[in-house]
Amino acid sequence: MLTQPRPIRLKGRSFLALALTPELPFEDWLARLDDLAARSAGFFLRRPVVLDVEGLDIDRPQLRELVDQLGTRNVRIMGIEGARASLLASDLPPAMTDGRPASDLEVPVAEDMEEADGTEAAVPPESLPAKATPSIVITQPVRSGQSLFFPEGDVTVVGSVASGAEIVAGGSIHIYGTLRGRAMAGTTGNASARIFCRKLEAELIAIDGFYKTAEDMEPNLRGKAVQIWLEGEAINTGILG
């Protein structure tokens, strides 16, 4: 028997998950997803994925079928966003609201207040000084198989990013070397993020979820110093002077 009952700690945390936005008809959409997976093996592997069904006119069996279909493709759905309550059931992933439920649910204990990731819910806003966008600088080459994940802001690499390496940044990505692997910028929904590199040999580039594989890139840009940005839903690439 417990002599000193201690409260169970429950905390609200915000985590970064990939949000998939399926479109009707699902057969076509799944075919496109398979195409992406075929060109970029392991893209969804071990990543938390949330399904965004906002505005989709579907019923519960259709949703269940879609979740099962994704399951067979090793895409594990951990939550569903934008679904009517009538769509969900106990055997489906739970509903999720828009990503920032950051208030601390901890049973009141005055000390030991932990920082809630990426939010300032627990701290009165006026006590916060103006914060600069965080960034990190990597001074070594990023090797094949290494994955650099920095959802907080910009990533600068002084060196090359090898084939089979990846950089995932919430902000922009700057590579003072050759980009041979993958670069995904603006992954937290930042459409104004850009990718810069001294030499473009990338396997895949993405900004705010819109991606381009090596095959889709214009061949005349290979080996050039470029910047990549998003205009609407189109990925633009320009040669740097």
Place this chain on the structure above:
Amino acid sequence: MGKVIVVTSGKGGVGKTTSSAALGAALAQNGDKVVVVDFDVGLRNLDLVMGAERRVVYDLVNVIQGEAKLTQALIRDKRLETLYLLPASQTRDKDNLTSEGVEKVIAALKKTFDWVICDSPAGIERGATLAMRHADIAIVVTNPEVSSVRDSDRIIGLLDSKTLRAENGERMEKHLLLTRYDPVRAQRGDMLKVDDVLEILSIPLLGIIPESMDVLRASNLGSPVTLADGKCAPAMAYFDAARRLNGETLPVNVPGERRGFFGKIFGRKAA
């Protein structure tokens, strides 16, 4: 205290075992005490390349499991009395290699030998990670082709994160050994250029070993190429690599090119 070298590559068939034996024999010819340790449990080859396959009684796994003493398992080379082999087990599974066991064996070898050369198995699994774990110096063996280069890059990443030195925040000394370099194919342009490989991997170059029948012939004779025929091109390249390991600064010659490679190599900054 001796130095521990791991000879590794990620990809198989690039020349790890050949290079381990050749460098071991080259270093031993200077009078240094050298042991070459085969970590490829289950697929051992080093005993064949060194011509000791008929003298294997005990092996690395026996020593780790306490079934034999280290001195019982070490095989002295018949031609060079400062060169030793610690063979791998052919019948056991590589799960028999434990981290503590390997640590003990390496520590014991370091006390008596000047060089402990660990011949890593291919891949990035247990055998390979244990072979690199206690190393002071890594020799990354790479062929001038894209799959080998990418695998080597992956291995360099592991060397910088999964070794004891890396975990203690120390620098891991890494060298690139470019093997099976074919001057004819290089001239035709159907092989990666030395410059490109160096640019991608950005570690210093230890040597370039030309593709040669001499290597194959030596392996079939059960003799490291540096012992079989010290005057052939690959043997000379291995001797030079061994001298660079000893701290000498020598120009690197690209096989088939008359021009020295010295200026180009040393003009480059390597990580």
